[in-house]
Amino acid sequence: MSKQLRVLALLAAAALAGCASVDAGDIQKFGVATAAVAEAAREAGEINENLTNTIRIEDQAGRFARGGLRYDFPPPYREKSRIASGWETRVAYAEALVAYGNALSMAAAGVGGPDIGAAVDNLKNTATKAAPNVLARPAFAQVANASVIIAKQGITMAAWQRIQTAMRRAHPVLVQGNALLAADFASVGIAVGDRYDDWLMMKRRVLTAIRQNGSAKERYDAYRLFVSEQQTLARSLAILVPAQGGGKPGYMAVLDKMAAAHKKLAEGEQNPATLAEFLAAAQQFQGLAEILAVNGDKS
Amino acid sequence: MTTNQDAYDRIRAGKVAANLGYSQAQTVSDANRFLDLYYVYDDELDRLVADELMKSSVQYKPLTQALKGAKKDLEDIIDNIQKLVQTTEAALKIVTIFSKIVAII
Numbered sequence: 001m002s003k004q005l006r007v008l009a010l011l012a013a014a015a016l017a018g019c020a021s022v023d024a025g026d027i028q029k030f031g032v033a034t035a036a037v038a039e040a041a042r043e044a045g046e047i048n049e050n051l052t053n054t055i056r057i058e059d060q061a062g063r064f065a066r067g068g069l070r071y072d073f074p075p076p077y078r079e080k081s082r083i084a085s086g087w088e089t090r091v092a093y094a095e096a097l098v099a100y101g102n103a104l105s106m107a108a109a110g111v112g113g114p115d116i117g118a119a120v121d122n123l124k125n126t127a128t129k130a131a132p133n134v135l136a137r138p139a140f141a142q143v144a145n146a147s148v149i150i151a152k153q154g155i156t157m158a159a160w161q162r163i164q165t166a167m168r169r170a171h172p173v174l175v176q177g178n179a180l181l182a183a184d185f186a187s188v189g190i191a192v193g194d195r196y197d198d199w200l201m202m203k204r205r206v207l208t209a210i211r212q213n214g215s216a217k218e219r220y221d222a223y224r225l226f227v228s229e230q231q232t233l234a235r236s237l238a239i240l241v242p243a244q245g246g247g248k249p250g251y252m253a254v255l256d257k258m259a260a261a262h263k264k265l266a267e268g269e270q271n272p273a274t275l276a277e278f279l280a281a282a283q284q285f286q287g288l289a290e291i292l293a294v295n296g297d298k299s
Numbered sequence: 300m301t302t303n304q305d306a307y308d309r310i311r312a313g314k315v316a317a318n319l320g321y322s323q324a325q326t327v328s329d330a331n332r333f334l335d336l337y338y339v340y341d342d343e344l345d346r347l348v349a350d351e352l353m354k355s356s357v358q359y360k361p362l363t364q365a366l367k368g369a370k371k372d373l374e375d376i377i378d379n380i381q382k383l384v385q386t387t388e389a390a391l392k393i394v395t396i397f398s399k400i401v402a403i404i
Contacts, residue, residue: 059334068327069334082349089359096366103373107380162376170369177362180355190307191348194314195341201318 026265027108033258034094034101040239040254041094041181044188045087047240051195052081054233058202065206083188090184093177097258100170104265107163167266174262178255185251189240196233196241203230306347313340 056075063071203226210222234243239250317340320333 063334066330069330082345083352086349086352086356089356089363093359093363093366096363096370100366100370100373103370103377107373107376159376159380162379163373166369166372166376169372170366173362173365173369177359177366180358180362184352184355187348187351191344194307194311194344197311198314198318198337198341201315205318205322 026261027105030258030261030265031101031105033254033261034098036254037181037258038091038094038098040185040251041087041090043239044185044251045084045091047237048188048192048195049081049084051192051199051233051237052078055195055199055202058199062202062206065209083191087188090181093181097174097177104163104167107159164266167262171262171266174259178259182251182255185240185249185255189249189251192237193241196237199233200230303347303351307344310340310344310347314344 056078060071060073060075063069064073207222207226211219214222234241239254242249314337317333317337321330321337324330324333
């Protein structure tokens with residue numbers, strides 16, 4: 001019983017004002033950003049592999065169209081790229097990041113969720129009703145405080161501070177992970193950008209041949225088809241290769257968003273004076289809880 | 300940017316030259332030779348990027364572990380909140396009992 005009442009001390013915070021709040025919107029933004037990072041990590045590993053296969057097929061088609069050259073049908077099997085074989089550690093990191101984001105979301109939902117709110121409200125209402133009777137007995141005079149010092153803000157703040165402590169510990173890991181991922185995305189982006197240029201060169205070569213030999217309709221259709229293929233391919237590479245005309249590759253925005261969202265959460269404003277008030281109120285209630293427990297055990 | 304920029308530039312120049320040579324080749328053997336050359340450079344590109352990734356690979360493991368630890372911290376908080384809800388409900392019962400006892404005595 002004493003243990004149960006001891007926990008009541010954590011609920012003491014009537015004078016709290018402007019305590020840290022759980023911003024569900026920010027947490028949601030962070031969750032979405034971690035999912036985007038994981039998706040980018042998975043995509044980046046596949047993009048190079050898919051593009052390499054696309055180039056092999058284009059190469060065989062080009063050989064066939066040119067005539068006289070050796071070609072294979074179906075296109076020859078090739079070993080998985082060395083790049084793909086070492087990529088899974090990044091995906092594992094990104095998946096751990098998503099799991100962390102989910103846990104953060106659940107913790108925040110627990111703090112601001114209906115369960116704790118309803119429980120504390122019930123307790124507060126009952127304590128308020130009990131106070132006039134309890135006051136009649138000197139042994140329970142302090143119970144008068146119970147009606148005013150039990151507050152949801154106290155429990156919310158205490159839990160939220162624990163969440164923020166966990167986040168502050170995790171933040172350097174995220175910063176370091178972001179820098180590593182950015183460097184790795186850049187490395188793979190170089191290979192993918194290079195191979196995309198190769199693919200464009202192959203397509204231009206075929207277009208040149210069609211222009212020299214085809215009818216107007218064949219030339220028109222080929223051009224339209226190639227543009228469509230090029231646009232589809234460029235979209236699929238966007239996470240690693242900037243769009244035509246410059247700009248940044250998609251991974252930069254994805255990583256920046258995630259780091260910014262976490263930083264904002266981890267550095268949520270705290271008011272030290274408010275915390276001191278909370279602790280003082282908690283200590284006051286701790287004494288009350290002891291009295292209640294001792295007398296309760298006698299009953 | 301990568302520390303291997305010179306190597307990347309050399310590979311890129313080699314691939315462009317191989318592609319150009321293929322386009323302009325007058326004989327089948329020349330065309331085949333340029334195609335082979337293209338894949339030599341492409342393979343070198345693959346190896347260069349893979350080597351760079353290999354160097355950073357080892358750094359992910361401790362970071363992944365640290366994130367798992369942070370997740371565990373948050374799960375502990377979730378458990379703690381659940382326990383707090385239960386304890387608050389138990390405390391409610393005690394306050395209710397006290398209220399009744401004090402009203403009687």
